[in-house]
Amino acid sequence: MKSEAIVVNTTQIEARSVGKKYGKFHALRDISLEIAEGEFLSLLGPSGSGKTTFLTLLGGYEDATSGKLFLEGHDMTGWTANQRGFGMVFQGYALFPHLTVAENIAFPLKVQKRSKAQIADRVAQMVEMVGLAGHENKKPKALSGGQQQRVALARALAYEPKVLLLDEPFSALDKNLRGQMQEELRRLHRELGTTFVFVTHDQEEALALSSRIAIFNHGELQQVGTPDEVYERPANRFTAEFLGDINILTLDGPAGIAGTAIHLPGNAAGLGHLAVRPEHMRLASEGDANQLPVRLRDKVYLGSKSRLLLETQGGEELMLYLDNGTGLAAPQTGAELRVAWDVQDSFAV
């Protein structure tokens, strides 16, 4: 089908216990990660989580202070950015402001001393590929943000790098344009088969684009997995809360929440909280195994559905979505209700 269908096979890049210290500050700690050829890997995390640092280490723009990096089995730890030969799309694009679109794209090719004819061909091809035909002779300043982004992509891909690194490429774009560029990026990835490593702090963007997501926090790798893996089975509380909305309930005693007995998932031993995504929670009906009494604090009408804000007897907040198409009357604020979920949709954190 689409990029999801790409078979993750041979390891192209491997990070082994990579760390980066600035003075006494650990920007990255002990990162071990394998990147497969042709995959679309997102490095996701809040700002200051180390994701961009990891990207600059991968690209060879900075040196790791510990650990090793391998490219197709060769130790590339000491290689310069140029020796690694990856394409890079910088945050803010870093286009040459004094050069035209065509000259920007041609720059890396000129450095490689390709023939004039070859360069002209390749530039025309790239301009076509990113949909900038007719803008070849404009300077970056005369282009919109989205167009500058396309130039940056074309320049980074012009010399057919094995790996393309992208540092928050869409952070400066408005929401509509962002969606459009995401589509574009998926198409490019599909057509080229190049490995993409993509830094973002936008969870939805990561979930929508990637074949795998690596989640960073405080310079440490929290979890790596496919979008549904990290969303459905987060490895820890940070991942659970960082990716989308989630209800977190404190467990008291061996198997209960605020005095109500419930069924716990298999991993609950030793963990103090239970997590359930809002879309897995519903208002309880007869026969539901896991039921919890709650009070409706507020409801927000969202068109096709409503968002209910609930409070447990222990005072913890819950959220769930109610389908407005069922014809059932929505409960009134202050109503005493019961919520339910299936035990396999819950996980302990």
Place this chain on the structure above:
Amino acid sequence: MRAYLFLICPVLLFLGGSYLLPFLGIMQLSFTDPEPGLGQYSHVLSDPLTLSAIWRTLRICVIVTAVSVAAAYIITLLWVRGRPLVRSLTELCIMIPFWISVLSRAFGWISMLSNRGLLNTWLKDLGLIETSLQMTRNEFAVIIGMSHYLIPFAVFPLATAMRNVDERVLTAADGMGASRLRIFWQVFLPMTASGIMGATLLVFVFSVGFFVTPALLGGGQSVLIAELIYLWIFQIPQWGMAAAMSVILMLAVGGILVLLMRRYGEMAK
């Protein structure tokens, strides 16, 4: 808004009284003294001695501008992009000349460059030369003295341009495998072109009006326009000629300014 316009009147009055009126007086002089008509202009533009002073001024100013901007570029590079120690040392070297009067600096250069000055003495002591090199009372000395004075002025527009260069653009070029030389010539230098243009403008306009430095270091051997005007006012009073020369100088500087600004405007696009 309009009601407050009168508040800028004092400035207009001051500028009108101190610049515009005297200038109109000079214009009048240039057309009337000693005889009404264009005689002064035609004399200025046909007298071989005056013409040679004009050409000498242009030549020296172009060279001084080139030398100053080039030297300032290197100094600014050290100041903006050097290591911390280099930066503070360079900053001192840029600032100190501002505290020394133009006269002291000119005499300083004379004691450096004159026939029995420091440089000639050293060269003789080292056995590199037998007779003194003529390094004062000529264009060489004028160019050195003027450049030395003007370099710090060229530093500031250059520093602004260099500080505005996005570091990531240089990183990107480096990552693509461009050599340091290529990055400098094809990326950094063009990206600081606006600063070069600004520095060139500033230095050139300043240099055309230079008087003290060329008078002292040129020693009357290489007379520039400003010195010529001085001569016509105080030595051989021909105020009409001096006025005509001043008007020509002003128009020339104005013309060059407009030309460069237009070019600069296109570049900024």
